[in-house]
Amino acid sequence: MDQLAASRANLLFDNPLNTPVVEITGLGPTFQTTHHCQLSITGGTPKIFINKQSVTFSNLISLQAADEIQFGAIENGYRTYLGIKNGFITNTYFGSVSRVAGWHESLRLDRGDKIKFNTSINKVFLNARVKLNRKKSEHEKITCYRGPEWDILTSDQQQYIFNKDFTIQPTATRMAFPLSPVVTILQHQHSLLTVPVVPGVVQLTPAGQLIVLMRDAQTTGGYPRILTLNQEGINQISQLKIGEKFKIEMKKHIN
Amino acid sequence: MSPYKLSINYLGDQFLIIEGPTQIDPDLTDYLRQFGEHLQAHLQGLIFNINLTYSSLCLQYDEDKISYKFLRKKIIKHQNTFNFIKNNSLTLWNIPVCYHPDLATDLLDFCKHKNLPVEKLIELHTAPNYKIHFLGFLPGFPYLGGLNEQLHHPRKKQPRSIVPAGAVGIGGEQTGIYPHASPGGWQLIGQTPLTIFNPSHHPPALFKAGDYLRFSSITIDEYQTLKFKFADTNYKHKPSTIPA
Numbered sequence: 001m002d003q004l005a006a007s008r009a010n011l012l013f014d015n016p017l018n019t020p021v022v023e024i025t026g027l028g029p030t031f032q033t034t035h036h037c038q039l040s041i042t043g044g045t046p047k048i049f050i051n052k053q054s055v056t057f058s059n060l061i062s063l064q065a066a067d068e069i070q071f072g073a074i075e076n077g078y079r080t081y082l083g084i085k086n087g088f089i090t091n092t093y094f095g096s097v098s099r100v101a102g103w104h105e106s107l108r109l110d111r112g113d114k115i116k117f118n119t120s121i122n123k124v125f126l127n128a129r130v131k132l133n134r135k136k137s138e139h140e141k142i143t144c145y146r147g148p149e150w151d152i153l154t155s156d157q158q159q160y161i162f163n164k165d166f167t168i169q170p171t172a173t174r175m176a177f178p179l180s181p182v183v184t185i186l187q188h189q190h191s192l193l194t195v196p197v198v199p200g201v202v203q204l205t206p207a208g209q210l211i212v213l214m215r216d217a218q219t220t221g222g223y224p225r226i227l228t229l230n231q232e233g234i235n236q237i238s239q240l241k242i243g244e245k246f247k248i249e250m251k252k253h254i255n
Numbered sequence: 256m257s258p259y260k261l262s263i264n265y266l267g268d269q270f271l272i273i274e275g276p277t278q279i280d281p282d283l284t285d286y287l288r289q290f291g292e293h294l295q296a297h298l299q300g301l302i303f304n305i306n307l308t309y310s311s312l313c314l315q316y317d318e319d320k321i322s323y324k325f326l327r328k329k330i331i332k333h334q335n336t337f338n339f340i341k342n343n344s345l346t347l348w349n350i351p352v353c354y355h356p357d358l359a360t361d362l363l364d365f366c367k368h369k370n371l372p373v374e375k376l377i378e379l380h381t382a383p384n385y386k387i388h389f390l391g392f393l394p395g396f397p398y399l400g401g402l403n404e405q406l407h408h409p410r411k412k413q414p415r416s417i418v419p420a421g422a423v424g425i426g427g428e429q430t431g432i433y434p435h436a437s438p439g440g441w442q443l444i445g446q447t448p449l450t451i452f453n454p455s456h457h458p459p460a461l462f463k464a465g466d467y468l469r470f471s472s473i474t475i476d477e478y479q480t481l482k483f484k485f486a487d488t489n490y491k492h493k494p495s496t497i498p499a
Contacts, residue, residue, distance in 0.1 A: 093454060094454075094459075145265070145267070147266075148264055148266065148272065148274075171416070175438070191409055191410060191427050192277075192427075193277050193278070193279065193308075193309055193310065193427065193428065193429075194308050194309060194391065194392075194398055194427075194429060195272075195308050195311050196266075196272060196306045196307075196308050196311050196312075196313035196391075198266060198267055198269075198270045198306075198313065198315070199267075200267045201266070201267070205412065205413060205414075206409075206412045207412045207413050209413070218391075218392045218393050218437075219306050219391050219392060219393075220306070220308055220389075220391035220392045220396075220398070221392070222410055222426060222427060222440070223440075225266075228265075228266055228267045229267065230267055230268040231267075231268055231269070253265050253268075253323070
């Protein structure tokens with residue numbers, strides 16, 4: 001979801017930028033490794049415990065065979081990425097390792113699952129410590145650009161969108177982030193002949209709800225596309241917690 | 256020179272939309288589909304992905320290699336030299352559908368709102384050869400043109416979080432089939448026992464943009480029998496060919 005953070009997890013190992021990484025959302029799991037390895041950890045910063053001992057956060061962590069690493073609650077963000085030299089080994093479907101409802105047995109890793117990596121090429125730099133700078137403001141502003149149907153809104157509706165604090169609803173998935181509040185002022189009667197949508201498009205339903213389409217979004221839709229986020233905006237919003245307030249700021253695209 | 260007035264717009268930092276007049280016009284969708292293939296062939300290495308709808312073409316391009324402004328200029332130039340070729344024979348798929356309230360959650364409400372008996376809805380929905388303008392929304396979902404005006408009806412105000420695989424729906428002026436369980440905002444009026452998208456098949460989608468399909472009404476007992484038949488991994492659903 002935060003492709004900048006995911007790329008950095010790979011950059012630390014000189015992997016191609018879209019090499020498979022593990023995405024942790026909100027609260028982390030506990031892993032045990034069979035072989036020594038080094039993990040890159042980017043995006044939000046989780047509390048880390050190795051063999052139940054708290055360790056200082058670093059973007060590069062070394063583990064010995066049989067070590068247990070526990071990731072706690074994520075701070076300074078909501079999603080954390082784990083990378084490894086040459087990436088995690090997993091099935092691809094149509095060129096992607098993302099899991100899709102209806103195709104995969106489960107959408108996320110469950111207790112008892114095993115994740116493979118290439119054990120023969122891991123070098124462990126025991127003294128390596130990396131600290132990547134991560135900006136996160138107190139009151140987030142998400143930059144959006146005018147969508148194709150921005151002009152169906154009245155100026156009152158447009159002003160409302162710029163002045164309001166929005167939050168991501170708990171029903172958020174990798175496909176879409178429905179936002180709160182759902183309000184009468186944003187209700188409308190517009191229905192489009194199906195048009196293309198892409199990750200970053202913000203739809204407005206007739207019931208008055210904004211929906212931000214995310215990385216696993218559908219490719220077409222009929223609700224008006226009133227705004228769109230750039231890659232940076234998608235990365236930024238994917239680091240907001242459920243219920244965390246943010247404002248929408250519109251800019252003009254320059255290229 | 257293009258037979259259609261097209262406009263080009265920005266949709267985020269990697270995407271560009273080419274839009275024609277807002278209408279369900281089989282020739283317009285065919286034109287856009289062929290134009291998209293033409294652009295992919297002539298702008299190799301610049302375009303990652305093409306996404307087609309009734310009257311729009313969305314391109315995902317490599318923003319490290321070309322800016323929106325320059326890609327826009329190239330597309331306008333290509334529009335002037337590109338020639339559209341019409342097909343002279345068509346592929347037609349027969350899709351059995353059970354129009355029964357036990358399988359289609361919105362059927363009775365839909366008929367009540369439209370003031371139509373279920374039998375009349377079936378007659379109107381099964382009459383046309385629908386053109387598959389494009390596949391979209393989720394993998395394998397066919398968007399059809401040719402829905403009778405009497406059956407046009409708005410989408411649900413809020414989408415359902417789960418619609419079953421094989422559900423046949425109506426949204427606005429459109430009708431289509433959900434290829435697998437997913438969220439959805441259309442009115443569900445029927446259910447097909449056929450699997451129209453299977454990730455382990457090559458190609459995984461049964462239909463191609465430009466094909467045609469026709470719905471045929473089956474009873475709930477026939478639905479159960481066919482569901483069993485179609486579930487056989489060796490079963491292959493075949494289309495017929497008709498003149499254009």
